[in-house]
Amino acid sequence: ALAHLDHDRALRRGYPEAIYCEYKSIVQIRAIAAAVRDRAHEQSGVISPVLFTRASAEQAEAVLAELPDAVHHEDAKLVVWPTTPPEPTGGLVVVAAAGTSDLAVAREAELTARYLGRRTVLVVDVGVAGLHRVLGRLDVLREAAVVVVVAGMDGALPSVVAGLVRTPVVAVPTSVGYGAAFEGLAPLLSMLNSCSPGVGVVNIDNGYGGGHLAAQIAANGNPDTA
Amino acid sequence: ALAHLDHDRALRRGYPEAIYCEYKSIVQIRAIAAAVRDRAHEQSGVISPVLFTRASAEQAEAVLAELPDAVHHEDAKLVVWPTTPPEPTGGLVVVAAAGTSDLAVAREAELTARYLGRRTVLVVDVGVAGLHRVLGRLDVLREAAVVVVVAGMDGALPSVVAGLVRTPVVAVPTSVGYGAAFEGLAPLLSMLNSCSPGVGVVNIDNGYGGGHLAAQIAANGNPDTA
């Protein structure tokens, strides 16, 4: 067998396995999608949505060939099946993208959190070069049970946000930028050295991981007020 | 003035400012300790404990000169005043140290979480070289609202733990190790690349940051069961 899915994960951890598509061949992706479908048939009850992450156009097609009713979120490179997110529980997840260029990763984070069962709000283009923008969104940031901050050229943003709210901040550095950004190393180090405590960092461009962690943190949040 | 404390932080964020002692002179430390004391006198009501982190023996003495009833936790390089942690609320914070050598950072994390108002448990020497050790502690790990994993030579441990629990994992890489550990770079990268989602990473040796983030995550946890 090419793959050995961690089917047991939803039971053990409360969240289903996701399929990381990069470096997998079309044949492998199809085989995995088929296995997902087949297992679903063996199960009774509601099935949690399975995420295929970082899927290229061609890989997304391969998934859809086996699971024709899956949904493909191109902007986030995500394919999801079955397509309906669970009824939201827990607190609100706010995802803040520093710039328009960071939007793809921010969307991956937002959709992940939503498919894992949380309400989400997306806030865009609130970089610190124009502080009034993030200060102008303090209301929604303070409603969140957790804030996911996604930034490449603006590694400073998680520190600024964490300094303004009570809740944990999940920081997702992106590879947006050039030169001494070194493919996301600069915002990664910035975020790890945040002078505001309360920031947990995930891998560069890891919108999936950031959304997952946020969903876990917000699991016990009050659905009305954070 | 040498310093300009963020007195407003407890109100704004719910947690008081901490004083980072490294690179500060004895004169500076004393002045800050005195300012902390003087402000307390101006306030009414209960004062949240102020943490002096990464304090050398000599710096700890300087704090104690101004705040003689402070407590010095030598193993964690922490000085705290006033000395009584708040009555614990929220969920349980479990701190797991991979090896005995990681204990200093683990203690800093544990004490930080406790002084910020959480119940804490410390688990030691559960490195993956002998898996039965971490598997033997699954009960306590699964009681936690959040697990802080502290590891230097054992960068693998957060992945293993996150794969076994439902709750978020805060990973604290340490500079314990030598050679290609590159002062904590190896476990840092390991943790950022965790194949188990649900891991948020803080700076190398940042027990304070790890404990703070954990306290925030556990703030809404059920005090009885995680």
Next chain:
Amino acid sequence: ALAHLDHDRALRRGYPEAIYCEYKSIVQIRAIAAAVRDRAHEQSGVISPVLFTRASAEQAEAVLAELPDAVHHEDAKLVVWPTTPPEPTGGLVVVAAAGTSDLAVAREAELTARYLGRRTVLVVDVGVAGLHRVLGRLDVLREAAVVVVVAGMDGALPSVVAGLVRTPVVAVPTSVGYGAAFEGLAPLLSMLNSCSPGVGVVNIDNGYGGGHLAAQIAANGNPDTA
């Protein structure tokens, strides 16, 4: 002459030279394949299989133009001539791939060991995010004379495996992953810092080297039980 093959290697070391195809032009590859064929004609007795490693589709074709009865293992980017592996001797080589995405490198390792004269078994998708998977294969891992662990996002796996078996572990980091994986640097450092002793590391993506070292280690192993 474009190349100067180390014909003497099989005699001196017991294993024949392999041809590293990257950075070689089609003209060079053809010339080398022809030289391999011509020398074989001058030799009497059985010829050990010669490996052409990391061959692109076009390079593989060039080898086949000179050696039409060679075999092309596309999944491992290997071309081999003559095609029959020697009758296996020594102990068993088990190759364990952490994820499906690591399969190409794992196959290169497995085929190398087999063409150098060992029995091999391939175990796939046993990442530590779901520990039950690797624990479920303990039987085959403990039968091995040596285990080759191939992993990119799961740099932790060699430590976990080495902690469970008596035999040496050969660790092959892969460039599978993104962001702070830094093209395989993260699992490489993880593996070098393994807290379980008994792990020897080879270059990132070096399935050939990992399989070769494993074949040497298992040379004296008991063919029945490891």
Next chain:
Amino acid sequence: ALAHLDHDRALRRGYPEAIYCEYKSIVQIRAIAAAVRDRAHEQSGVISPVLFTRASAEQAEAVLAELPDAVHHEDAKLVVWPTTPPEPTGGLVVVAAAGTSDLAVAREAELTARYLGRRTVLVVDVGVAGLHRVLGRLDVLREAAVVVVVAGMDGALPSVVAGLVRTPVVAVPTSVGYGAAFEGLAPLLSMLNSCSPGVGVVNIDNGYGGGHLAAQIAANGNPDTA
């Protein structure tokens, strides 16, 4: 001769040479200090102050042995002779230190700018973790002809400041911090990637260079309003 001072620099560039003390022996320092004194005797007219930078206590003593009326600014590791700064001209140089721990480098910048002929103001402890602190000093920041921002753990500060003022910002990363600060690499990269344009960066801990550049930038500033 051990050294060959660039005596001509004040004429050519408008600012005198400074002596970098690190890696120089006590014998070398004394010889250079004596040469400075001897040349002064040969000159007529006012002598611009010569700076001995990054001087250890012992090196400072060696300078004072030859130039007994020099002044030693211990907090900035500077020795200066003659001791009187020129009558200030040009615009105001504001030096902002993110934290108390960055004070030594900030003072080196401030004193350098003052001895090169500018009015200076020092602002301390305005890190972004408590944004109200930097926002509370906007008046003085907006009076400056140039702002020097000195920060180690708060690599975000220059971006925030540059986003609020019209004037150039000179960013001086410091080695204050630990772990993934990598001796100042983190704030250095942060500052180079500033999402606010108008930031010029100098070497880590290079208060001298930051103050020098600021003095040059402010040379043509209006002495009354920036």
Next chain:
Amino acid sequence: ALAHLDHDRALRRGYPEAIYCEYKSIVQIRAIAAAVRDRAHEQSGVISPVLFTRASAEQAEAVLAELPDAVHHEDAKLVVWPTTPPEPTGGLVVVAAAGTSDLAVAREAELTARYLGRRTVLVVDVGVAGLHRVLGRLDVLREAAVVVVVAGMDGALPSVVAGLVRTPVVAVPTSVGYGAAFEGLAPLLSMLNSCSPGVGVVNIDNGYGGGHLAAQIAANGNPDTA
């Protein structure tokens, strides 16, 4: 909304926002260009030119689809609208490119400074391998209120220039080069370690940032003589 332009920047900082095109989709670029146009219609008086930086051919076309009278400077990957630079004020900005290969970044710096309101001169191919070339341009370098030095293989040039002039030098490392240039890291480090004080460094290939900083520095320069 996909983006949230910092319209207020021209008022707050004196220079309008620029649009960083990399990592933005064609749809996003068009939406932003349309927003720029629409806002202009709402404003009365002269509009400062808006810069679209690092625009690919396709992105430039997208801007021109919304703003047909914009100008596309292909050599600098810049699109600008409206097309007329302001009447120049302040001192002269001289941009010096070490080699012909550095010309694209140098042009981006020059055009940025010009569109922000400065007179500019471009000097090309004055690498230190033939010192007479830079020495032969001392006249124009000494006329400048600020010199922008753009260099990839010639990281030495800013030190040499700064040693010859009274004015600040803005150093822009480029990614021109190969091998141990490490995509611009070598000239970046060279420039940060400049043995001549008076050098402020911006990001690798950041012609925009270099030109912006230079325009700010020269804002108060004497328009006739530097």
Next chain:
Amino acid sequence: ALAHLDHDRALRRGYPEAIYCEYKSIVQIRAIAAAVRDRAHEQSGVISPVLFTRASAEQAEAVLAELPDAVHHEDAKLVVWPTTPPEPTGGLVVVAAAGTSDLAVAREAELTARYLGRRTVLVVDVGVAGLHRVLGRLDVLREAAVVVVVAGMDGALPSVVAGLVRTPVVAVPTSVGYGAAFEGLAPLLSMLNSCSPGVGVVNIDNGYGGGHLAAQIAANGNPDTA
């Protein structure tokens, strides 16, 4: 409890746990040594020697305070108790040190292999700058079941040795050297890129790990001839 020894390791893996002394306090070391002694009393039969690695003089003393009949190998920073290595089995382990400066790590490797039950030979000062030295020892190198090559400034040596023998080579880079050796990074990369297959690399300065892996590899070797 401060520590939780992996007592079960000898059974599970065939080799007992070792105690890594760095970063452990004197109090912790004493407690662990006492635990080792107490457990021994509870066991019957022969006890495998326990290794305390990288022990400072002061830590060695602490071990000896609890285990007075332990032996302290100062040159290798090892303390061992009980002191008698097992009767050797398996093949010969040859440890080759490139230079005299690499001797400490080489001795750690040799003693580890010996205490784990192998015959060992140490060969010193066979760097490739004088090839006749290593060629002059081919006899003993070819007798080995495995060769451990320890080198800092001579990262080339494992490639040369592996090219001359049939057996696996364990390469141990050392931090001996300066400048662009970058604390052992240079030989580490050299060894990972070995053009001779058959080299497994362990951490910089990890004589313990190198000796342990060698002991495992040689476990099945013919005691008379390799």
Next chain:
Amino acid sequence: ALAHLDHDRALRRGYPEAIYCEYKSIVQIRAIAAAVRDRAHEQSGVISPVLFTRASAEQAEAVLAELPDAVHHEDAKLVVWPTTPPEPTGGLVVVAAAGTSDLAVAREAELTARYLGRRTVLVVDVGVAGLHRVLGRLDVLREAAVVVVVAGMDGALPSVVAGLVRTPVVAVPTSVGYGAAFEGLAPLLSMLNSCSPGVGVVNIDNGYGGGHLAAQIAANGNPDTA
């Protein structure tokens, strides 16, 4: 003017300028080639060959459009005009390539030395994995006035060669390899740390620089015997 050739270089240094083609547009290349031709017409006497280095196929065509009688050495990415090397003087330059994959860089070095006026010999595929190959060429290596060693996966070769000859060795690391070769960093560090003195290193893949330095070193060599 787009470029400002260092025409004076042949007089000043004895060797003409070369044109580095990477990052130059077709228009720029043509303009430079035309300038080279035009200047030649103004000169009397013999013209030293001008080298266009690292030329792509398209760039080579652009040079040939202006200088139709130039020669294009595709294997070395060199275009040269006029085509006749000077009558050789000085000592012999031997260029040794470790593997066939290093041949392109080795040829660039060889041709450069030849066009600068030296006799050259090329030796291929003498990697240390089969030491007999380099030992078998000791005669020609010992005839050289200087040896240029070109190697990527075989960073060890310059040390081995330098240990066997009296003459200087110029080491040229190549980017041949993968994984922990880090684009040539591994052989670069190896060569800088050579335990045999007498090795001067140039940039990764810099065959031009290696050949140039070798030509200078051999300038005074005895044409008959080195």
Next chain:
Amino acid sequence: ALAHLDHDRALRRGYPEAIYCEYKSIVQIRAIAAAVRDRAHEQSGVISPVLFTRASAEQAEAVLAELPDAVHHEDAKLVVWPTTPPEPTGGLVVVAAAGTSDLAVAREAELTARYLGRRTVLVVDVGVAGLHRVLGRLDVLREAAVVVVVAGMDGALPSVVAGLVRTPVVAVPTSVGYGAAFEGLAPLLSMLNSCSPGVGVVNIDNGYGGGHLAAQIAANGNPDTA
């Protein structure tokens, strides 16, 4: 035996072995010094001076205990025995130190070249921040058969010098500097990327290697004019 000197080196290479003292114990140093003395007694004829490099004060004493008539050059950390350099032959070696702080490494280079049989001249403090200094020494630089340039903060100097002379330049980066000098990495990269061809680089702080290579290059130089 602790060491195995390469006695044969003077015959094979023309230059005797040197002893690298770092990481060697006092006992080892004494044993080696004694071996040097004993071998000398067995030899007839003139003995070439043996160099003990990078010797600490204590190690120097250990050498002098065995070889009381050795000479200790403290400024260069060199001990030499026998003390008389050979009668100089070949061309002149000029060693140029960029700053006074680079003097120790420059002296090591100079003395090495002298003890290997060359005439030497030392030029100090000719950094490019004041170009007139290096231009003022063009006469002596142009007399050299080879120039050794030693620089830490002035990585630009070798490019400038190589652009002015016909002879090869040996570049020795030093660890003088701070911050983004990264212990000599910045000048090392600068030198490797020199835009002037004709520069061979040795390890950071490797005055010995630089002097050795220079002595070899100058071996055939004309003793009167370079």
